Amino acid sequence: MSGWAVTGLTGLVLLAACTPDDPATVASGQSTAAPAPSTAASTSPSPTDEDKAKQDALTAYRAMWEDFVQAGTTSDWQSPKLGNHATGLALTNLSRGLYADHYxxxxxxxxxxxxxxxxxxxxxxxxxxxxxxxxxxxxxWLKYRADNGQLADDEPGGRHAINAIVEKQADGSWKVTDYGVHDAGTC
Known part of the structure; x- marks a missing residue:
């Protein structure tokens, strides 16, 4: 059993609604437009608002999982860190998953x-x-019994398709508002 806090229907809706663009272009954050010619010394172009938003969203996504990993070591479903990078359904699902593990x-x-x-x-x-x-x-990244340290089951982890919605908050921060984790072997 893997450590993901799995959600069901939400993830299926997200998967159906999302069609990735060219991952190499999107992941690199590079603009395809050529820089304007200049006679001055070449400097790195400043990132656009869209590039910055994409980077901030990816940072928030990674940080949400890191917060979850840390809380998962003790199944601390009340960890205040969980709300640093997640809100709404995402925060609810993280907390519920940890509560179930704690229980x-x-x-x-x-x-x-x-x-x-x-x-x-x-x-x-x-x-x-x-x-x-x-x-x-x-x-x-697997689940273990807290009382004896043994693996919780004999199910190996694996590769899971994950889709997430990350939204800019009123204070300017970015937080994951919903996510869906699919079964092992889905990517």
């Missing part, structure tokens, strides 16, 4: 491997909503 005497050990990319950004130019697609690997 069942389980903790999570290890670290997932994330590989997120931006699938879409709305509105174009100055986004406030970013859709993130990922293929997270939980092979080294």
């Amino acid at each position: 069942n005497g389980l903790v999570t050990k290890g670290q997932p491997i994330l590989n997120p990319t931006v699938s879409s950004a709305e509105p174009a130019g100055d986004p406030v909503k970013i859709i993130v697609s990922d293929c997270g690997d939980s092979s080294n």
